[in-house]
Amino acid sequence: MDPQAIMQIRRNCTRFLNGHYRQTPQQALASLAAYTTPDIDADMYGAGAVITDFERDVAQILGKEAAVFMPSGTMCQQIALRIHAERAGTNRVGFHPLCHLEIHEQQGYQELHHLRGVLIGDPMHLMTLANLQTVAEPLAALLIELPQREIGGQLPAWEDLVALTAYARAHGIALHMDGARLWQCNSFYGHGYEEIAALFDTVYVSFYKDLGGIAGAILAGSADFIARARVWQRRHGGNLVQLYPYVLAAGKGLTEHLARMPAYYDKARSLAAALAALPQISIVPDPPQTNMMHMYLRGDRERLVVAALGIAQETGTWLFPALRPTSLPDLHTLELTVGAATLDLPDAEIADLFRQVFARAE
């Protein structure tokens, strides 16, 4: 189907399976103007209360001395690993084969920072202590993503995470957390963000995924580490004259969504159970460990998509506009993140809509 036609169907929908209700730029800017107050001045190259207060608040949530707001997580993480590498005196950094740096950043860590990536473990599973123990050469840093997005938001058991980080620490390996979706982890671990972050030297968190911001990220760590990160931020072209649209949207997102993360998690668990009851659906991980999951759907890909778009047109309920292929021709995946919009759809109704999708696609 023509992309314009698909976008028009989406525009006419009022209910959405995935994430939060999307706003147009006009709606988002107007709601941001209403959220902020007349006494708030613009930031300037990282200075100004609007940005420094927010950095302090997030540092406190994460139990770190300092934090710096940057335009992107890509920037935060390359910079964190570069500084860890310079401190360690080796440019070798370890991460999972499906790490964001390895698969989504055009090898910026190599091209810009001359770091060498050591891929640890198996793509489809979490990195284990045994995997880490096979690394024979010294590592400057180990990056662990919590939860791990590319495999459905899986999380290591708390004891496994503690063992992995303790081993790294004992071997002089700095620990960096890719916490793009860290906000999702509390319910599973039963530990606060501060306790989870305490296992790491540096932590990156994002604001436009679960928190509904516009863009932007924070890197948190010790005061001297963050001071060095600010130098690299300028080198990257990320010390923007004004970042306030992103900072304000991030603050609004924290206020609106952080307290609701347990509700999103509970919904993910109940919805996954309802969906897994369908013979054409498998859920990874089952049960979900966060408010995200990967659905595996069996059937003809094109027909499934057309069926979902037809249902969107008829019912105003947006399910999915595409499916990602797997190596099996009749098996496809769909990433599902439970947000404010998902909460408004009863589990039984979602399961029924998927039943209709499969029936139409037969």
Next chain:
Amino acid sequence: MDPQAIMQIRRNCTRFLNGHYRQTPQQALASLAAYTTPDIDADMYGAGAVITDFERDVAQILGKEAAVFMPSGTMCQQIALRIHAERAGTNRVGFHPLCHLEIHEQQGYQELHHLRGVLIGDPMHLMTLANLQTVAEPLAALLIELPQREIGGQLPAWEDLVALTAYARAHGIALHMDGARLWQCNSFYGHGYEEIAALFDTVYVSFYKDLGGIAGAILAGSADFIARARVWQRRHGGNLVQLYPYVLAAGKGLTEHLARMPAYYDKARSLAAALAALPQISIVPDPPQTNMMHMYLRGDRERLVVAALGIAQETGTWLFPALRPTSLPDLHTLELTVGAATLDLPDAEIADLFRQVFARAE
């Protein structure tokens, strides 16, 4: 004086010597929401009409095949020089000693891109053809800033610019324009942006300086060059999931200010003449060649600043909150860019306010 007190004085002012009227984030976001329309959807990682239409429009203004919007000029320019260097097979790039890359970017071009800078000419003057002819080693690219901000917005005469770029071209040196303030150049040259840009392979322009945007920049050039630049943009962490606040503000700025640049230029010329009549003031360049200039003020620095703040408090007219030192203890500089706010102040009144500043500071 306490920075908070200074900010409070500024908040109470209604008239401003420098630039455009400043908006609080709340005002800027609300006016941006009013500027955009409900049918405009958010961009996504560089895709979407809101960003691609704007890139096409600016490419057209500059007479280039393609353009890419990035969060900052720092990113645009390092990337442009990196690509020119890879094409040329040397990492040596030439620029003026006061080039932004050399003095404001923490040597990102060296640290991230392993480029070597060749500083050409004298810091206080424009680069000349004779300067360029002294460079004995091959250069991948030559960066020319039009106008040159750190020396008051000076511009080479058109014939000199043509000769400089022709020499570079004849010697296989790629040409990159730092056009952060290119929008100011039309009146002086009597040539359109497209004609000026035609002397260069790649051009960077900015949107938050003369055009009153929030942040953001564009790099324009050939289609294949810009395609490569997009790869580097992702490596830099500049391919943001959403850039629409910056893009929309840039579009609004072009609409509101571009046609007024000749008026800003005329005002700069008349204002400079009025100010230069004061014995304590010199103007560089005199007369101004764009809508910016550097003022040199003679007197006691601290007393001049206190006097200007006092006048701001009493008259609601904001002159300056600080002066930049020179190597002479009683000589200080002030950068002045004529914008919408300046237009509303009669030249004679500004000159009279400066007369009062000097009288009080005696």
